[in-house]
Amino acid sequence: MTLAAGTPRLPAPTLVVGGYGYRNAGDEAMLSGLLDLLGRETTTVVSRSPAETTAGHRVDSVSIAGAAAAMVRHRSLVIGGGGLFGRDMGALGRLLPIAGILAAIAGREVALVGIGVDADISRTSRWLLARLASRSRWVIVRDAASRQILAELGVDSTIEPDLSARVASAGRAAGDRLLRSVNLDPSRRPVVGLCLTAVNPTLVDRARRAIIATVDARPDLDFCLIPMSRHPFVATHNDEILARDIAAERERIRILIPPDDPSLSLGVFEALSAAVCMRYHSLLFAHRAGIPIVGVAYAEKCLHWLADRGLEPVEPTSEAILRELDSVTLRAAA
Known part of the structure; x- marks a missing residue:
């Protein structure tokens, strides 16, 4: 601006x-x-x-x-x-x-x-x-x-x-280091970021089931939950609660708490291969990083952002998310 x-x-x-x-x-x-x-x-x-x-x-x-x-x-x-x-x-x-x-x-x-x-x-x-x-x-x-x-x-x-x-990004190298701190190596295989939230009660259970099924269907990918909001007293706005619930169901999913420095958070997105984005700023950060976005809109503001870029929201189902990730993989391999 x-x-x-x-x-x-x-x-x-x-x-x-x-x-x-x-x-x-x-x-x-x-x-x-x-x-x-x-x-x-x-x-x-x-x-x-x-x-x-x-x-x-x-x-x-x-x-x-x-x-x-x-x-x-x-x-x-x-x-x-x-x-x-x-x-x-x-x-x-x-x-x-x-x-x-x-x-x-x-x-x-x-x-x-x-x-x-x-x-x-x-x-x-x-x-x-x-x-x-x-x-x-x-x-x-x-x-x-x-x-x-x-x-x-x-x-x-x-x-x-x-x-x-x-805000300037700290760069991909900084993001790589942060992913490695939670035992993920982007140089070994692709890491998909998961930026989920429980704010919208009509979506949260569907999104949880869809992510678990997606993780099970893609053993060739690593997955990292990134709780963009950790509200101190409103549980539905504390994405870390949802992240830990999901990670407890599948041990191979990692959790990376966003650093206090937003430039480092931007670097994390540059180190990802794709991101499933419910949170508004996860959409923005992924777009800035130039990585494929699977946009599951939880709020009207997310729909506004997607519409401005001619993008359609993705339904919170494993079929829809996997279809998006499959198309990303094919484009990356081309």
Whole structure:
């Protein structure tokens, strides 16, 4: 993401609000990109875990409880990035439009940066989002569907790549080392990444069964579960729980916890031969790495991303996943 020439800058200091400090690899990559855009020296981040955010991103951070007091000391507010205006957001996330509107009324400059918007949010949420966006200096979205939804609300916006695109990869060699740390050797045989989540209850059991059957059907491949989100208190958003349940059923499946440094996570995807992607940022990371993607969409934002690239979502069945992997193998051998 780059700001067009002549785009007015936000007055410093700036307070950033998003889904930060929840141990989500995609969110932390977006925060790295956002800090690169705004600058760390004059930015404070609202985080569930301020100590972790400060240590990981070298930036001042405050708790959610301290956000209102922090706003008094800051001249601008950035809300972003990611799917902050979608149905999977919790109660605190649904309060974001109100917080932004109040900040604007109090004379703060407000910007929406790198956001995604779902079509199926409530009527109240749509109304609040429209009011917030109309008061915002920047409204920057990350996909065409979000732009269309906002246009239907009478809001102009611009499309820019996801904020994580500003993060450079540590490279394939770094990814190779991390895979070897869990006893996988990409030079010996292909490794398929598995980025699964239990957020969507209609998909999780089907996905679990499909992955077990896929692993059994392809003894020529290695498989590595990569839990992109490890939410500290919402079990369905803690992908590590699902990963350990699946790995307990098949010992040859390995688990690699994404490093805190998003550049290393990008390197891991470069070391993979393909990835089964449910999580949004696993789609992005795999695409950046140039590896084949088996996209099992768990949320509307994933469908938006696939549609922007002319890709169809894959059903969470072993037949569908194996068909995709078979076609990948044939293309790679050609």
